[in-house]
Amino acid sequence: AERILDVTRDLVLRWGYRKTTLNDIARHSDVGKGTLFLHWRNRDALFLSLLRRERLEMLTELREAISLERDRLNLHVFVRILVRTRAERPLLAALLVGDQDTLGRLVERKRHAGDSTGLHHEFASYLEELRTRGLVRGDLSAADQLCVFTAIHYGFAALPGVAPEDMAPSAELTAELCAEAVSRTLAPHGSAATPQVEFSEVTAEWLDRMLGLAEERYLASLEERTAD
Numbered sequence: 001a002e003r004i005l006d007v008t009r010d011l012v013l014r015w016g017y018r019k020t021t022l023n024d025i026a027r028h029s030d031v032g033k034g035t036l037f038l039h040w041r042n043r044d045a046l047f048l049s050l051l052r053r054e055r056l057e058m059l060t061e062l063r064e065a066i067s068l069e070r071d072r073l074n075l076h077v078f079v080r081i082l083v084r085t086r087a088e089r090p091l092l093a094a095l096l097v098g099d100q101d102t103l104g105r106l107v108e109r110k111r112h113a114g115d116s117t118g119l120h121h122e123f124a125s126y127l128e129e130l131r132t133r134g135l136v137r138g139d140l141s142a143a144d145q146l147c148v149f150t151a152i153h154y155g156f157a158a159l160p161g162v163a164p165e166d167m168a169p170s171a172e173l174t175a176e177l178c179a180e181a182v183s184r185t186l187a188p189h190g191s192a193a194t195p196q197v198e199f200s201e202v203t204a205e206w207l208d209r210m211l212g213l214a215e216e217r218y219l220a221s222l223e224e225r226t227a228d
Contacts, residue, residue: 148186
C-alpha cells in the first residue's frame with residue numbers, strides 16, 4: 001500500500017488528479033489492478049488515503065522541527081516552520097488553496113470527508129490555550145484569532161497563483177513574511193520576539209494530539225476495504 005501511494009503521489013504531481021487512472025497507478029506500481037482494490041474500494045478512496053498520509057507525514061516533520069527549536073520557539077518561529085513544512089508538500093498546498101487542476105473533485109470530497117472538522121477544532125483549542133497562558137494576545141477572542149490566522153495563512157498559500165511570477169517571493173521568504181504578519185497581529189504586545197519554553201510545550205502537546213488524530217484517520221483509510 002505504501003509503495004502504491006508513493007507512485008500515486010508522483011503521478012498526481014506529474015499529471016494531475018483527472019489524468020491519473022487506476023491503470024496508470026497499477027502499471028507504474030508493477031502490480032495488478034485488482035491489487036489496488038485489496039486496499040481501496042475506488043480511486044477516490046485511494047487518493048483520500050494519499051492525502052491523509054501526506055498530512056500525517058507533514059505533522060511528523062513539523063513535530064520534529066519544533067522539538068529542535070524548543071528553547072527559542074515563539075509564535076513567529078512556529079508559523080515560519082509551519083508554512084515552510086507545508087510548502088514542501090505540494091499536494092497539501094494544492095488542497096489548502098483548492099487547486100482543482102492538481103486535485104480535481106477530490107478537493108470537495110476531502111472537505112466533506114470530515115477530516116478538517118476535528119483538526120480545525122484542535123487548532124482552535126490550541127489557540128485558546130496559548131491565549132489563556134498569555135502567549136498570544138488576550139484582547140482578541142479565540143474565534144477572532146482563528147479568523148485572523150486563517151486569513152493570513154490562506155492568503156500567503158494562495159500567493160503563487162495570483163502574484164506575477166517575477167514578483168512572487170521564494171518559499172523561504174513567503175514563510176518569513178507570513179510569520180511576520182501573524183506575529184505582528186497575534187503576538188502579545190512587546191514580547192513577539194521573546195523565546196518561550198512554555199510556548200514550545202503547549203505546541204508540542206497540540207501536535208501530539210494532531211498526530212494521533214491524523215494517524216488514526218490514515219490507518220482507517222487503509223483498513224476501510226478490509227472492513228467491508
